[in-house]
Amino acid sequence: MLCGDSELAEGSIWEAAEHAGSEGLANLTAIVDVNRLGQRGPTRHGWDTGAYARRFGAFGWHTIEIDGHDPGQIDFALGDARNTRRRPTVILAKTRKGEGVLEVENREGAHGKALKDPDKAVQELGGPRSVRVEVQRPEVDAAPFRFAGDGMKLPSYQVGEQVATRTAYGAALAALGSARGDVVALDGEVADSTKTETFAKEHPERFFEMYIAEQQLVAAAVGLQVRGWKPYAATFAAFLTRAHDFIRMAGVSGADIRLVGSHAGVAIGEDGPSQMGLEDLAMMRTVHGSTVLYPCDANQTAALIAEMADLEGVSYLRTTRGDTPVIYPPGERFTVGGSRVLRHTPGDRATIVAAGVTVHEALAAADDLQADGIPVGVIDLYSIKPVDTAVLAEAATTTGNLITVEDHRAEGGLGDAVLDAVSELGPRVVKLAVTDLPGSATPREQLADARIDRHAIADAVKRLL
Numbered sequence: 181m182l183c184g185d186s187e188l189a190e191g192s193i194w195e196a197a198e199h200a201g202s203e204g205l206a207n208l209t210a211i212v213d214v215n216r217l218g219q220r221g222p223t224r225h226g227w228d229t230g231a232y233a234r235r236f237g238a239f240g241w242h243t244i245e246i247d248g249h250d251p252g253q254i255d256f257a258l259g260d261a262r263n264t265r266r267r268p269t270v271i272l273a274k275t276r277k278g279e280g281v282l283e284v285e286n287r288e289g290a291h292g293k294a295l296k297d298p299d300k301a302v303q304e305l306g307g308p309r310s311v312r313v314e315v316q317r318p319e320v321d322a323a324p325f326r327f328a329g330d331g332m333k334l335p336s337y338q339v340g341e342q343v344a345t346r347t348a349y350g351a352a353l354a355a356l357g358s359a360r361g362d363v364v365a366l367d368g369e370v371a372d373s374t375k376t377e378t379f380a381k382e383h384p385e386r387f388f389e390m391y392i393a394e395q396q397l398v399a400a401a402v403g404l405q406v407r408g409w410k411p412y413a414a415t416f417a418a419f420l421t422r423a424h425d426f427i428r429m430a431g432v433s434g435a436d437i438r439l440v441g442s443h444a445g446v447a448i449g450e451d452g453p454s455q456m457g458l459e460d461l462a463m464m465r466t467v468h469g470s471t472v473l474y475p476c477d478a479n480q481t482a483a484l485i486a487e488m489a490d491l492e493g494v495s496y497l498r499t500t501r502g503d504t505p506v507i508y509p510p511g512e513r514f515t516v517g518g519s520r521v522l523r524h525t526p527g528d529r530a531t532i533v534a535a536g537v538t539v540h541e542a543l544a545a546a547d548d549l550q551a552d553g554i555p556v557g558v559i560d561l562y563s564i565k566p567v568d569t570a571v572l573a574e575a576a577t578t579t580g581n582l583i584t585v586e587d588h589r590a591e592g593g594l595g596d597a598v599l600d601a602v603s604e605l606g607p608r609v610v611k612l613a614v615t616d617l618p619g620s621a622t623p624r625e626q627l628a629d630a631r632i633d634r635h636a637i638a639d640a641v642k643r644l645l
Contacts, residue, residue: 181210185225186218188232192426194239195393199400200268201240208268209261210241213248215277219291229272236270248273280305324408327361327386334486336510337478342503345536346442348478349499350375352485353412357383360489364404366390368397368415374442374499376414394419398426401437410438410489417441417457417498424463431468431494438488439464439496445587446618446626447537448501453618460498462592465565469493471516472565474594476539479508480562487516500537502623507539519568523558530581530641531557533572535564535594538585538632545637556641564594569601576607583640585612585632610640 187193200208216226225231233243242264246253254273261269277291278284281301295301302308335351337343357363357379366388371377380387390397394415401411420427420441430437444457464472471491475481481499488495507522514520522539523546534542542558549556557575561567576582582602584595595611602609614630627633 181208183210183212184218185212185214185216185223185232188212188235189224192395192399194235195396196399197236197239197241199390199393199396204240204266205268206265209258210268210270212270212272213275214272215275216286217277217288217291221288227274229274232272233270236272240267242267242269243272244269245272246274248275249279327383329359329361332356332359332486334482335478336482337506339506339509341478341506343478343506344375344500344503345475345478345481346373346375346499346501348475348481349414349440349442349485349497350378352482354379354382355482356486356489357386360410362408363410363412363489364388366397366401366404366411366413368392368394368413368419370415370419370442373416373501374414374440376412376440379412392419394423395426398423398430398437398439401439402426402430402433402435405436410436412438412440412485412488414440414442416455417444417460418455420457420460421463427464427467427494431470434469434492435494436492437494438491439494440499441496442499443501444498445500445537446614446630446632447587447623449623449626450620452620456618457498458587458589458614459592460496461564461586461588461594462596464494464496465592465597467494470565471495471563472498473516473562474498474535474564475514475562476534476536476560477504477506477508479506479510479512480514483512483514484516484562487514491516498536502537504537504540507543514562517563517566517568519563519571520560521557521571522560523556525555525557527555528557528579529554529645530583531559531575531579532637532641533559533561533575533582533584533594533598535561535586537587537627541627541632541634542585542637544634545641548634548638549641552638554641554645561594561598564597567597567601572598572601573605576602576605580607581641581644582607582609583612583637583644584609585637585640587614587627587630587632589614608644610644612636612640 229245244257246257257271276286284290364386365379367376369391401413404411473484532542539560546558584598586594590613
């Protein structure tokens with residue numbers, strides 16, 4: 181691992197340092213280029229390698245301070261690191277930025293700027309040469325260890341049961357782990373809430389506790405998939421925002437990771453807005469090549485967890501804290517990019533598009549509207565990205581009126597996904613979403629206050645018509 185001294189101001193570096201030190205990762209060696217200069221000026225500690233050594237040492241690292249321009253000291257440091265046991269090593273190499281080129285050597289304000297006289301710089305560095313350094317390549321054919329699998333048997337729930345989708349996630353992941361020896365799970369010290377603890381109890385040797393370090397939660401998942409594992413990483417949906425840059429870079433890098441965000445939306449109830457994931461769908465939709473899923477019941481959740489195992493890129497599944505009715509029979513398959521039409525008649529005057537917890541509110545609203553002589557369709561858009569464009573287009577052209585309802589901010593979530601799919605068809609679209617700052621109340625009160633419950637949906641349909 182190689183990094184610069186400016187990067188040591190990053191909190192994620194010290195998250196990683198603490199994890200590595202506490203786990204005693206003796207096979208990890210970090211090399212820090214301590215060249216004193218950042219992009220705009222001097223770094224915090226300049227050439228004081230001792231300051232960095234004390235910090236790494238506090239996390240249990242073996243520290244080595246050297247002159248980074250001395251081949252003999254470099255060779256000694258690498259040998260010392262290789263022979264160190266039961267803890268990681270950091271080599272703090274003091275260097276001069278731009279060494280050997282007078283125009284930029286140890287000079288402020290030269291970062292990222294073209295040389296005024298590149299030919300002179302080449303001569304200062306010894307002139308044109310064809311130097312090739314052969315290094316020992318890693319063993320690319322080394323097969324990682326695999327656990328045995330004994331066949332897939334996902335959990336099943338009876339229609340009408342009340343089961344939280346987060347509970348179904350934990351049970352489904354444990355079942356997937358039993359069936360596939362390449363599945364691993366990570367959690368950010370909330371496994372009792374996300375229900376990753378179900379997997380941890382059945383497969384403790386494949387569970388990784390990352391504590392409250394969400395950036396490293398994602399970073400470790402990326403590293404595990406590089407070695408051929410199938411990582412599922414879970415925490416509260418709100419807390420994944422802390423790791424957005426790592427998620428974004430996972431997409432840029434083409435990493436195949438699976439993220440699960442629990443406690444989403446105002447439906448979590450009394451915990452208040454700091455714990456409510458209200459931006460996660462927007463965040464995940466913008467990630468390059470991502471898949472975004474939002475199941476409404478336990479059987480749908482279990483099926484989608486299994487479906488995620490072989491998805492490419494960054495995939496995200498959003499779960500609900502409270503119990504919700506099971507509406508789909510066991511064993512039904514849900515494909516990525518699909519949807520379910522739950523209510524439809526030729527006389528529908530509008531179509532309600534929902535996902536997750538709002539599916540149940542939409543069904544209740546449809547029943548109320550039907551009693552008032554207003555037939556409406558209901559679509560469960562469990563795949564937020566990619567969306568089922570064909571089903572949405574049909575609803576847009578046949579009814580001409582769409583009402584989207586989501587337990588999420590109005591920007592970037594389900595409503596915008598629907599608009600992106602049907603905007604050229606010209607239907608009227610009304611978006612119901614969380615627009616105000618929630619307080620602390622029961623889940624039912626929260627949904628009503630946010631105007632995304634059955635009554636608000638019915639009222640929106642009547643206003644539209």
